[in-house]
Amino acid sequence: MPIIEVDNLTYYYPGSSKPALANISLNVEKGDFLLITGPSGSGKSTLVRTFNGLIPHLFGGRFEGKVLVKGKDTRYCSVAELSKTVGIVFQDPENQILTLSVEREIAFGLENLGLPRKVIRERMEKVLKDLNIVHLRERIPIELSVGEQQKVIVASIIAMMPEVLVFDEPTAHMDPLSALKFLELVHELNKRGYTVVVVEHRLDLVAKYANKIIILNNGRIVVKGEPRNILPSDIAEECGVDVPRYIRFFKRISNLAKISRYPISDEEAAETLKEVLGYGRSY
């Protein structure tokens, strides 16, 4: 059974006559690393809001079709219930911050789950370390830089150990090195067994970690598959996806040199470049 199953979902925000999502069907299987991308306004954030029931419960609107989380229809489960399975990290951390210290922020969700004090302590220490924010533990979250705030939010969600972690443009406010490290962490969490869904524009940093990619445009899935096959396609380029520069580069020289397989990471791209230029195995 897929952990999230979206079945022919069409959704209209209240008062809108244009659907934000139209005929969406997709499965997220346990262990997946699903990458969702597409132009701004294409419905990416709307789609992930259906994964823990924020849509329709909080947003209202017209909701046709269904979303099943571990087989349960989200229309008949509360957001609180669904959040135990699906944790969402949104793009603007400031809107998610509730408390006046980083430690309190992380403890908040755990206390709501009714966990014993000792467990809360242990989990907090672990996520502070995992996200490399031990030094921030006593700081006031709203006084931190947005990148640091985002890490705090992520820590507070990971601490609750949901099965699916959904990240809606998590690195939007991070500097490149932090983004790189953060996405490595997401990859690591995926390897440790978390199912991961990431909405991202920085495909050059994340595509290599994903086993599935979906491109949305105008609320519809225009293409889905493996990143290596999808990103070099013309359709990706046509709908405004920020295709990694190296893929664009190899597409441009593909009539001059044979590209046997499009690369999906910097390392592979470098190998492909050496191959094309005849800097072979001797290197």
Place this chain on the structure above:
Amino acid sequence: MGEAIEVRNLWYIYPNGVVALKGINLEIRLGEKVAIVGPNGAGKSTLIKHFNGLLKPTKGVVRVFGVDTRKTTVATLARRIGIVFQNPYHQFFSEKVWDEVAFALKNFGFPEETIRHRVTKVLRLFDLYDYADRSPFTLSSGEMRRLAMASILAYDPDIIVFDEPTVGQDRFHKEKIREYIKLLSSQGKTIILVTHDIDFVVEEFDRLIVMSEGRIIADGAPREILYNEEILTKASLILPQIPRLVKYSEIPFLLKHKPLTEDELLIAVLGILRGDGGRC
């Protein structure tokens, strides 16, 4: 005198004691296109808030068009220097997209007709015209960012500071922002871009300022700075995509040529394929 902005030994200490800027010296000339990069917490946002007087130096001087920012008001400075902040939520207060853009124009006392004309123009330019009657808060985050830009550009300041304009923008809208920056620059505007989007910088900017821990650690041509490992490490930067590919490939000819963009790499690679490149 040609200086749009002059910063002399600027120190800034936040009320909570955090020393955000430690002796910044900087001149930005009229019509220049400057990108400021650096890790989160390096002081980039603190620095640009000094440009329109939102923050006043703890020590040192900031002059905008020769005027000391301590001796004038934010309102006066705002007429000539517009800052598009990175979090649009903090910037909006009108009920409609149209009013949001018209607000500053009304405040600066532009005639009705001019306001209507300009608002229409910028809304169209940023693909927001269809949303004129909607609340700014119903827009997607990418659209909000474009609205923030539109409301500043509508009143046509001489210096425009963009704080992370490309965050959350797809390629089409990045292209649009790029085109718009080019247009503004060709009109003689001074452009200051604060960003993490180093790929956007290399394709558009010829001066790069790198900040780290409240200091400027490099100021110069992107090509020299971005192939300098020491600076990159110090500033927690990662290489733009094309230099990254070149570095991983370890091909000496390309390392020597230091291409920054797809086009530059293409030219260099064509050189090698044709045989006039320096295969060793």
